[in-house]
Amino acid sequence: MTESPLLVVDDGPVRTMTLNRPEARNAIDLALATAIDEAITDYDKRPDLRVAILAANGPTFCAGMDLKAFLRGERPATGRGFAGLVEMPPDKPLIAAVDGPAVAGGFEIVLACDLIVASERAFFALPEVRRGLVAAGGGLLRLPARMPYHLAMEAALTGRRFPADEAAEHGLLNRLVPAGMALEGARELAAEVAACGPLAVAATKRIVRDSPRWPAAEAFDRQRELSEPVRSSADAAEGARAFAEKRDPVWTGK
Template identity: 75%
Template sequence: MTTTHDEPVLVSDDNGVRTITLNRPSARNAVDLAMATAIEDALTELDERRDLMVAVLAANGPTFCAGMDLKAFLRGERPVTERRGFAGIAQEPPRKPIIAAVDGPAVAGGFEIVLACDMIVASEKAFFALPEVKRGLVAAGGGLLRLPGRLPYHLAMELALTGKQISADDASRYGLINQLVAPGAAVAAARELAAEVAACGPLAVAATKRILQDSPGWPADEAFERQSEFTNPVRSSADAAEGARAFTEKRAPVWTGS
């Protein structure tokens, strides 16, 4: 995928890591339909390409994302794609892991984008909020569905019912984010984390993410049977044999995704 710097989203690929950068800094990276469509396209290609293992979602400018572009909304535009929903990610995140690199405010739909990611690296100047109730709206981009599983229930309820902000420092204390870093360091730290993921077996990574996501809804007496649907194909794959062979030969594995 090629991009130019005047596009709503910039995309670059390096050693199996795709970096997707929100690129409307003058609008605080508010999401319009063009941005949502571009995010969806970048994620769909991420899932389809064997040479890509993981994505980092970053943003240009001092604000990670201010949510939905209200000016576009008043023009009758909704930043929702048919497949992936709000911002091209909220309803159907990618099958492959995605890491949010947050170096500024992520509020409303911006926080919901972050919550749709699998891991979060945030700088000390970041904060998060779902202020929709203050505007007479409901956070319908996945925030209310995901937040209670990421924070203690009563804290999630307080944030959602009052629209209060939670700082990156407090988010770190409650386990909402993976790494708290200095201002300006979020993208680099997220790429380092992504490189660790990209070094692992692609089939194993995809299956592991799927199990972690889906298993909370499985009946206890079916959990191991359902898990085996994902693990058995990986165990019999060429990559599994390569991983064992590389370990015994004390070398880095060469994955083929098969």
């Protein structure tokens, strides 16, 4: 039996999705893109799941598009875009656990995540220009908002690779961990997110993600539309009650 290109494991409120094509450096073909799309769609629908991690088997996080599959006529994209992710990430938080190279589309997958934990042996690059191509999977759209403009432009125009410690120095990473510890670091971060109110987390992510595109005159009204239903929820009352009673809250997502 052929092993799945994506391994999905749920542990309480945390879903871990593991790219599982190490023999192909976890390059994205249509089967893997479809599996990612399906796992993300299911994750967003499941009220018991609050945070997801995207990890990878093998020494490479992801080498981008599978060129052999592309030459066979495959387009490794779904309705969510390349890799079943980059144009429509999940509504709930997604953490990248990067323990090796993430280049080309692999780096664009990482940039589509909300939080990034990388190990010291990881590195990142958008080398498309070196092949006469354009990094059209979101890298050019997202990187200038994550790093200083001129450094992002240098990375885009030269295709040079930069190591995880440099990425951390410029604020691209949430956590830099020792080699082999990216998944563990991501799980620790996921536990911190999962401990918070799920309705509040979902609304907060949407505000942070969408507000840069809101007209300034409408920003507070649009924020209010998302925050007020959370304020009046049972979870908000539970959070206040748990604080007063000096105990951990028990969230219901209602």
